[in-house]
Amino acid sequence: MASATVVSPSSGAELAAALAGAGTTVRIRGGGSKLSWAPEAPAGLELSTERLDEIVEHNVGDLTAVLQAGVPLARAQAQFAEAGQMLALDPPDRGATIGGVVVANDSGPLRTRYGGARDLVVGMRVALADGTVAKSGGKVIKNVAGYDLAKLFVGSFGRLGAILEISVRLHPLPPATASAVGRSADPDALSRAALALSHARIEQMGLDVRWEDGAGAVLSRFGGLAAVAQAEAAQRLLGDAEVVEDDDALWEAQRDAQRSPAGMVVKVSALQTDLPALIRIARDHGALLVGRPGLGLFWLRLDAGDPSPLLSALRQRFTAVVLDHPAGVEPGPHEPSGTGARMLAGRVKERFDPNHKLL
């Protein structure tokens, strides 16, 4: 790939002007941790958000914040944590910016309780391909004025415009956490346990599953003043399980499994009841599986070996999107699978970027 000119504007207006003035194809980049997820394309100009790194507002009393797109998520979290708050988005970090996490629709274990980027973003300011700067939504958590254009940019991979600023809803950091962990080497027993938890009248902060090297675990996390008591209730539900109070490492490992520096990671959108089938696919292909059984979102990771049998097994039944990948494997797809939805996405693209400036 021919190297593109990289420009790092120091303000949203500057980025918009650079975009408007570009006489070539443009790629927007944030922290660069997920660039390989989009198909390689020869952009003439790369616009980096690295200098758009200001935490514009942190409204502690309102539990909201406004972040420039290039703010590293970890830095924002550190500031929120000082006030006992968090942005409930916890994908693997690796230097990711808030803008990158949102355009790639990346997420972590907290999604079970708090939703994904689409559920936490309450407003957005964007620069369109022609340099128009427009905002939608606002800074308050409840707002139905105008179209929710911010949603359109979630998962857009930068092809509809450049995100300049994102308003988010924050949540209180739980004072304590505790997890119940059940283990089984039987895919069906493991899936039954996961489904029992996702259907139980308990309030979980996270519900994850893991399958690795022929054995699996279900992790059920609770936050609050009575975190341990809640985890014990989940333990009783699981029967044979342990309660872990110092549980950060457990969940860090879940997040970490969503990346493979040298291998392949495939994100699968499925149903809760598909879990046994997915575990079997992981087992048969020597892959590591993590995911959110209550949401039906799973990540299969294969660090070495030929990834194509795993990929084709998944694609026979599921919507499977390649994220991290070795040479020779195409990332994506990042376009809708249905004919009608694809047609509509094309019509949206024509209106937002008629000259196909953004790749």
Add this chain to the structure above:
Amino acid sequence: MDDRRVSVGAGAAWGEGPRPQTEGEAEREPRDLGPLVEELRAAVGPEHVFTHEHQLRTYESDGLLQYAVTPGAVVLPDSTAGVQAVVRACHRAGAPFVARGAGSGLSGGALPVEDGVLISLSRMRRIVEVDLPNQRVVVEPGVTNIAVSQAVAPDHFYPPDPSSQIVCTIGGNVAENSGGAHCFKYGFTTNYVTGLELVLPDGELVQLGGKELDPSGPDMLGAFVGSEGTLGVATRIWLRVVPKPETVRTLVAFFGSPVQAGEVVSQIVSGGIVPGAIEMMDNLSIRAAEDYSRAGYPTDAGAALVVELDGSEAECETRFEQVVEICEGADSDSIRVARDEAEREVIWKARRAAFAAMGRIAPNYYVQDSVIPRTRLAEVLGRIDELGREYGLQVANVFHAGDGNLHPLVCYDGSNPGEAERAEECAGMIVKACVDAGGSITGEHGVGVDKKRYMPEMFSDADLGAFQRLRCAFDPEQRSNPGKVMPAPRLCGEVPGPYRRHPLEQAGLAERF
């Protein structure tokens, strides 16, 4: 569009308040939609097409009775194919159309278009599938909100709960992105819709999402929810349902003033507590509601604060004690804790009665739906008081305190000349005060026709232009619910060419998105 303002009529919630006086309009000529009417009859059967003036009148307003427009025809399809046939016929005839659910909306979002077609989805009320193992329910748009929770009882529920939930429909909820008392903790309609089958304004059928989360590509599903019927008609909706909380604890605490109660709300939230619901009423609404509901609220209280916590038993108990302590620490005049479901119901009865009971204070009222950052509450309430005095009108306040969603009710008597106009102006000033404080013109009722004039308070011309791009992608002829949301009509420019391969695509270097 010719919005006919009706000078009398209460801005009441669904089914409440007097019908507007429309005598002056009674002798209108039947509209001539030409051959379109025959096509509509062929599409859904002649018995499901209304063209008589008295039938059309039934549909002239939604829940916001200040606006009334008689449509050219009303059709009641009972299937996706029926909706598609109707929309296609409209497309061929170049006729505008408006989809309508229960008509309980409070922003004139389902206000018909004169000489256009009103598509009532009231016959599409089938629950298509209840898939409890996957926690999904698939419904047609005319299914009521409450029916979804009923379909998954007793262990699950559908969280968005607008106060009109026994009549309002999921199709309408999708159009408006409806919230409700519990959305501070649980979120809005948009957080629970996982799939939509749509009939686009040109009659194309498109499915966005489905039972699974995260369909690839830009989140068009999310952009459609809350688009107020301007992007097409949803004919099938996939919804996520969740387990019911293990326990629910409810109290009502009374305070000297809304500002004092607002301080309590801030303390609760900054203490890391996320209540299932937290609702406030001021003295005027307490008096009106008490007169109506007999829930035993003290009528001399300056403010009533309903706090409901739900979740795990262990967590809820501890947190509830904290809430009681906070209320006591803030010199609450009295605190009533519900000991059982019946007592909880009594506490909620007064809150739910607040809108309907306003008729006891004034013959008419104008309800607003603005949102403010919660920390600006004291300041904005002060400004609302000032405005009430300035305009010589009583303003009652009922609000979702957790998310700062105010429902100021500007009371007036429409039989006094000029008072309705004064009330409307006062309400407009209240909206402006909320936007100036960093808020929004609408938290859950939608823009519709009623608030479109306030849109420029919140959005610049460039912002509105970006909205228009989405509109044009879905509805280039702008025939789906025209005249709503946007403050002024805008054209859709031509897109360059039908399909033009980018040079990079031709060279095989890039894929089309």
